[in-house]
Amino acid sequence: MLDPTILIFLSSGLFLGWSLGANDAANVFGTAVGSRMVRFTTATLICGAFVVLGAFVSGTGAAQTLGKLGAVNALGGSFMAALAAGLTVFWMTKFGLPVSTSQAIIGSIIGWNLFSDSYTDISSLLKILSTWIICPLLAAVIAAFLYSATKLFVRKIGTGLIRMDGYTRLALILAGAFGAYSLGANNIANVMGVFVPVAPFPDIQFGQGFSISSAQQLFLVGGVAIAVGVFTYSRRVMMTVGSELMTLTPLAAWVAVMSHSIVLFLFASERLEQLLANLSLPTIPLVPVSSSQAVVGAVLGIGMLQGGREIQWPRVYEIVKGWVVTPLISCLICFVGLYFLQNVFQQTVHRESKYLLSASVLEKFQKEGIDAAGLSELSDSVFHSSAEVVRAIKEKVTLTSKQGLKVVEFSFQKSLVITPEKISSMDKKGLSRSQLVALKKLQGQTYNFPWQLGDALAVTSTEWEVRGGGLKNKLHDRKIKRKLAYLYRIFQRRER
Amino acid sequence: MNPLSLFFKKQYAVEEKIQRLLRYLEDMAHLYQGAYEAYLDGSSDDFAQRNEELNKIEKEMDDLGLQIQMTLMRESLMPDSRDDLLWFLTKLDKVPSSFKHSLGEIALEKPEIPEDFQVPLKKMLIHTHDAVKALAHATDSLFSDLRGVRQHVEEVGRQESEVDQVEYKLLKKIFQNEKFELARQYQLKGILRQLGAVTNLAEDVADAVLILSTKHST
Numbered sequence: 162m163l164d165p166t167i168l169i170f171l172s173s174g175l176f177l178g179w180s181l182g183a184n185d186a187a188n189v190f191g192t193a194v195g196s197r198m199v200r201f202t203t204a205t206l207i208c209g210a211f212v213v214l215g216a217f218v219s220g221t222g223a224a225q226t227l228g229k230l231g232a233v234n235a236l237g238g239s240f241m242a243a244l245a246a247g248l249t250v251f252w253m254t255k256f257g258l259p260v261s262t263s264q265a266i267i268g269s270i271i272g273w274n275l276f277s278d279s280y281t282d283i284s285s286l287l288k289i290l291s292t293w294i295i296c297p298l299l300a301a302v303i304a305a306f307l308y309s310a311t312k313l314f315v316r317k318i319g320t321g322l323i324r325m326d327g328y329t330r331l332a333l334i335l336a337g338a339f340g341a342y343s344l345g346a347n348n349i350a351n352v353m354g355v356f357v358p359v360a361p362f363p364d365i366q367f368g369q370g371f372s373i374s375s376a377q378q379l380f381l382v383g384g385v386a387i388a389v390g391v392f393t394y395s396r397r398v399m400m401t402v403g404s405e406l407m408t409l410t411p412l413a414a415w416v417a418v419m420s421h422s423i424v425l426f427l428f429a430s431e432r433l434e435q436l437l438a439n440l441s442l443p444t445i446p447l448v449p450v451s452s453s454q455a456v457v458g459a460v461l462g463i464g465m466l467q468g469g470r471e472i473q474w475p476r477v478y479e480i481v482k483g484w485v486v487t488p489l490i491s492c493l494i495c496f497v498g499l500y501f502l503q504n505v506f507q508q509t510v511h512r513e514s515k516y517l518l519s520a521s522v523l524e525k526f527q528k529e530g531i532d533a534a535g536l537s538e539l540s541d542s543v544f545h546s547s548a549e550v551v552r553a554i555k556e557k558v559t560l561t562s563k564q565g566l567k568v569v570e571f572s573f574q575k576s577l578v579i580t581p582e583k584i585s586s587m588d589k590k591g592l593s594r595s596q597l598v599a600l601k602k603l604q605g606q607t608y609n610f611p612w613q614l615g616d617a618l619a620v621t622s623t624e625w626e627v628r629g630g631g632l633k634n635k636l637h638d639r640k641i642k643r644k645l646a647y648l649y650r651i652f653q654r655r656e657r
Numbered sequence: 658m659n660p661l662s663l664f665f666k667k668q669y670a671v672e673e674k675i676q677r678l679l680r681y682l683e684d685m686a687h688l689y690q691g692a693y694e695a696y697l698d699g700s701s702d703d704f705a706q707r708n709e710e711l712n713k714i715e716k717e718m719d720d721l722g723l724q725i726q727m728t729l730m731r732e733s734l735m736p737d738s739r740d741d742l743l744w745f746l747t748k749l750d751k752v753p754s755s756f757k758h759s760l761g762e763i764a765l766e767k768p769e770i771p772e773d774f775q776v777p778l779k780k781m782l783i784h785t786h787d788a789v790k791a792l793a794h795a796t797d798s799l800f801s802d803l804r805g806v807r808q809h810v811e812e813v814g815r816q817e818s819e820v821d822q823v824e825y826k827l828l829k830k831i832f833q834n835e836k837f838e839l840a841r842q843y844q845l846k847g848i849l850r851q852l853g854a855v856t857n858l859a860e861d862v863a864d865a866v867l868i869l870s871t872k873h874s875t
Contacts, residue, residue: 197736316874319804322742323672325873326735327665411737 170236171356173244174379175386178352180250181262182212182390185348188421188456189340192414193333194396201396207334208341208395209388215345216353216384217377219429233273237508238499239356242269245495246351249487261451261487264293266351268488272495277511278546280569284562288446293484296424296450297458304420304462311416329411336418343425345384350449353383364588372588406460407471413463420459425452435636444635454484516550516572517609518542525571525612532558544572570612576654577608587651591644595624600648611649618645667732674725675800679793681718682752685711686789689756689855690782696763697775708760715753722750741869748862749796752789755858759851768844774827781823781852788816788856795866806870813863817856824853 190204233239246265253265267289274281320328353376362378373381409417427433428450437444457480464472499510518539527533535558544550547569554560554568581604589597599622608614618625627641628634692707726746729739770778795809831837831845 316803319802319874321672321798321800321802322738322869322873323668323675323735323800324665326738327668331664 167236170240171382173240173247174353174356174383177243177247177250177262177266178383178386179390179394180247181348181352182209182387182392183394184250184390185262185344185387185452186212186341186391186395188452189344189418190333190337192409192417193330193337193411196409196411196414198330198333198411198414199337203334204337205392205395207338208391211338211341212345212387212391213381213384215342215347216349216380216387217345219342219346219431233270233356234512234514235509236356237502237510238273238277241498241502241510242266242273242495243352243356245269245272245491245498248494249491253483253487253490261453261484262348262351263449263451263454264484264487265491266354266449268491269495271488272492273499273511274548275492276496276499278548279511280547280551280565282562282566284566289448292428292446292448292450293454296428297454297461299427300420300424300455300458301462301465303423304416304459305466307420308413308416308463308466311412315412326411329415332415333411333418336415336422340418340422340425343422343429344452345387347425347429347449348452349380349383349387352387353379354449366588372590374588406457406473406476407464409460409463416463417456417459420462421452421455424455424458425450431636438636451484453480513545514547515574516544516547516569517574518544518550518554518572519609521613522572522610525616526568529564529567529571531560531564531567547573571610573611574609575611575649577611577614577649577652578654579603579606579614579652583651588647591647593624595622596644598622599625607654611645614648614652615645667728667734671725671728671732671734672800674721674728676797678718678721678725678749679797681714681721682749682796683790683793685714685718685753685756686786686793688714689760690786692760693763693782693852694779697770697778705764708764711756711760715757718753719750722746738869738873741872745862745865745869748865752792752855752858752862755851755855759855762848762851766844766848768848769841770845770848774830774845777823777827778852781820784816784819784823785852785855785859788813788820788859791816792859792863792866795863799866799870803870803874806866810863810867813856813860817860820853820856824849 186205186208190199190208193199194201194204233242243266246262246269249265249268250262267286271281271286273279315325356379357376362375364372364374365378366372427445428448431447434444434447457477461472461477502508503510518536519541523533523536523540526536531554536554539553539557542553544553550572551560551565551568555565560568579600584601584604592600596618599618602621603614603617606614606617608617615625615627619627625641625645627638629638688707688711692704692711695701695703695707726743729735729742735742791809791812795806795813798805798809827849828846831842831849834842837845
């Protein structure tokens with residue numbers, strides 16, 4: 162039976178999902194509904210259905226980058242992070258400033274990191290920050306290209322006025338459905354990403370072939386919350402969007418939605434990443450990007466192509482100002498909120514974690530390229546937060562941001578025990594035969610650090626090896642890491 | 658059955674009505690030419706019958722135009738360019754009215770047409786008929802294939818210029834002929850002006866077609 166307090170904590174995520182649906186649906190269908198090309202009811206039905214589908218089917222990719230930025234490890238912390246983001250989004254809307262849920266939730270996570278003294282991986286943060294510039298730029302370039310190509314195509318086929326109206330309507334609906342799917346896939350990480358590390362639902366197994374993971378269940382619930390936001394509160398925003406930056410013709414509206422959807426899809430699709438990697442092309446980071454940023458970039462791209470005279474530049478400046486202010490406000494609200502939740506309401510907002518620099522950990526550091534020779538003084542020291550252990554090591558040796566992450570990963574102490582009961586009850590769907598055999602060989606073993614299980618498995622079977630380096634290996638390694646993370650959760654020794 | 662018709666039922670219905678409207682327009686041009694020629698040939702019964710038929714079609718065209726306008730409004734078709742389309746349909750509606758007025762004036766005044774005016778007037782009627790036919794084709798292109806619009810619009814312009822030239826020659830003839838009384842001169846001028854007005858209007862509407870097609874293909 163699900164603990165009711167879990168539902169209370171999850172409510173903030175649902176609130177954030179609701180506000181995202183209320184606001185961001187306008188980015189997908191606003192221009193179509195505002196220009197009366199598509200009926201509001203049609204738009205909400207399609208948007209709701211595809212948001213849920215996108216969140217459920219493709220939601221996991223972008224969520225992992227958020228997880229790297231900061232793994233909020235207590236339900237109370239996740240609650241406050243989502244609430245702070247939701248309130249920021251809500252207030253910014255009230256003050257008439259455009260909303261970006263992505264920026265709000267990233268601000269919240271940083272707030273939680275600061276409050277819990279957790280290590281913030283600067284490289285992941287920079288990766289996300291860079292997308293705040295890349296995303297609108299990319300959307301603008303795609304929109305400008307798509308607009309020119311569409312105009313050429315329309316001129317070439319010379320379709321009559323009324324039939325063109327019908328084609329544009331259908332194109333707007335299809336682009337909207339694609340946009341809603343991409344919105345669900347990419348932005349569900351903003352809504353439910355912070356709950357993933359503390360996901361309260363057990364995996365559901367349907368017979369032998371099909372199971373729904375705990376994260377997928379979270380994303381499904383989040384997707385439904387977004388859909389409810391679309392149904393209940395998006396009408397006004399939809400009717401006003403589209404004319405704020407410049408007036409769009411239905412064709413330009415289609416180009417804007419399509420470009421926005423392509424950008425969101427590019428930043429959320431694991432399959433595309435795999436394809437690019439297989440072709441030895443540079444991959445696009447899987448990061449939750451702002452739907453508003455994408456659509457604003459797309460509209461500006463079309464506007465610039467037409468000479469930029471019709472663009473409402475003061476509105477553009479306001480929007481950019483909002484992009485800077487949103488994460489800062491969200492971070493502040495989250496920090497203050499966590500303080501109250503912990504000290505006034507006596508809730509656990511972060512779990513005590515232990516980081517131990519044992520001899521085996523130092524040896525592992527050395528193997529991974531961290532200069533462990535200078536760390537002998539810290540041998541067997543125990544730290545109680547990830548930022549604390551990184552600070553202590555940084556005083557002795559130089560660490561890059563990535564090495565900082567490794568320090569946190571390898572020194573994090575969590576006891577694991579491999580029992581036959583757990584092996585038989587676990588979901589084996591994602592494991593190969595050889596991987597399963599390797600795991601079974603380790604029955605009865607105990608480990609003090611999760612990475613030790615990973616290393617033991619890699620020794621037993623090459624199919625458990627994290628290869629490192631190279632684009633193709635990046636995808637293989639991510640799969641292995643995902644499987645290992647599952648094993649670390651399953652075989653965790655319960656504290657009595 | 659075209660599978661696309663399932664998606665674009667409303668659009669196809671409006672297109673079908675517009676096609677019907679254009680067929681009426683071409684029929685009217687044909688009737689107008691026939692009625693006018695019948696008058697010139699002195700066949701008053703034929704003239705009366707064709708004139709009556711033309712009035713009937715003009716009424717049907719009026720109703721159909723109204724239906725199209727109502728459908729565009731009711732079905733929220735082409736919301737961004739509906740005003741343009743309504744403006745265009747109102748303009749197009751003036752062409753059948755000009756046919757009606759031109760024949761109405763003849764029926765009322767029963768002017769005596771000089772013998773040497775017969776051939777040039779019939780030439781004007783052929784050009785008028787062709788101008789309206791080209792206008793119908795241009796309008797058809799606006800709703801089926803924008804690429805064909807310019808060619809038909811240019812054809813309307815050519816026919817209008819032919820009509821203008823004949824009209825000018827006849828007007829000169831009227832006012833240079835001292836045998837004609839001033840009243841007759843003005844009556845003939847009025848009749849000629851009414852006939853010339855049909856192609857002027859056709860050219861005006863054709864320009865609107867070109868503007869619409871240019872606006873929607875750029």
